[in-house]
Amino acid sequence: xxxxxxxxxxxxxxxxxDQDGSGWIDREDFSAAAKALLAEFAVPARSAKGQALYAGAxxxxxxxxxxxxxDGDQRITREEFxxxxxxxxxxxxxRFAEIARPFLHAALAVADTDSDGRISVADTARVLxxxxxxxxxxxxxxxxxxxxxxxxxxxxxxxxxxxxxFTITE
Numbered sequence: 001x002x003x004x005x006x007x008x009x010x011x012x013x014x015x016x017x018d019q020d021g022s023g024w025i026d027r028e029d030f031s032a033a034a035k036a037l038l039a040e041f042a043v044p045a046r047s048a049k050g051q052a053l054y055a056g057a058x059x060x061x062x063x064x065x066x067x068x069x070x071d072g073d074q075r076i077t078r079e080e081f082x083x084x085x086x087x088x089x090x091x092x093x094x095r096f097a098e099i100a101r102p103f104l105h106a107a108l109a110v111a112d113t114d115s116d117g118r119i120s121v122a123d124t125a126r127v128l129x130x131x132x133x134x135x136x137x138x139x140x141x142x143x144x145x146x147x148x149x150x151x152x153x154x155x156x157x158x159x160x161x162x163x164x165x166f167t168i169t170e
Contacts, residue, residue, distance in 0.1 A: 063099030
């Protein structure tokens with residue numbers, strides 16, 4: 001049985017994806033996230049990195065819609081999100097990582113100014129800030145994501161952390 005506390009935490013994660021605060025998640029939220037990241041790092045939308053980010057955002061949207069949009073209206077309500085996350089992702093966080101990976105990979109590439117496949121803790125905080133995470137939370141989260149303490153964060157750290165944020169019950 002899924003706990004009410006778990007459902008509350010998952011519902012709180014809804015706001016992370018509802019970029020425009022409309023009360024539902026739709027394709028525009030994922031496009032808005034991509035646009036915000038591109039603006040933050042001054043990367044043109046028509047560049048290879050920009051196009052990859054928009055493609056990743058679309059893939060992320062399609063995956064989320066496939067899991068959670070039960071009525072097929074191309075919008076995920078809070079209830080659909082909670083139900084989809086709880087029933088389909090909790091027992092398989094790897095599935096969520098698969099859905100998010102193209103977007104996260106492309107977001108890292110946008111923020112990776114030296115093209116070494118990693119971004120600094122400070123740039124990680126910038127990514128989170130562009131996605132409407134409050135500055136203090138973004139800074140703390142970025143520091144925690146640097147699990148090996150080397151000052152940089154790569155895909156091997158961020159993808160499981162992102163999946164865990166949405167799916168871990170403890």
